[in-house]
Amino acid sequence: MKPGARRQTPVFAIPAIIAIATLIGLVGGLVGDGAADLVSWLALGSCLVTIGWSLRKRA
Template sequence: MSAGRARGAWAIFAWPGLLAAATMIGLIAALIGDGLHDVLAWIALALPVVAVVVAQAVRRQ
């Protein structure tokens, strides 16, 4: 989507919504088990941090 065109709530909150869902999945995964559950939690909870780094790499204006 190009800058300049107004976008709706769905477009604005698509990434934030996905990252929030990943966070919740991660928080709960580590609660309900060990081992693989923990690994899933680390990956899911790292996504918001990764998103910041990636966004900076591709979106610097």
């Protein structure tokens, strides 16, 4: 590895987690009812909170 090169795993870990949470939320909302709706809201809401937190830090 070159001296200035960084590993790509830390760079893509958080976006991968957000993508997985989004998929869980979307699939849970489509196929489930009751508790699955709650999981869907929490999973999709966590993505929105992450986006808001990221934008807040930049402002």
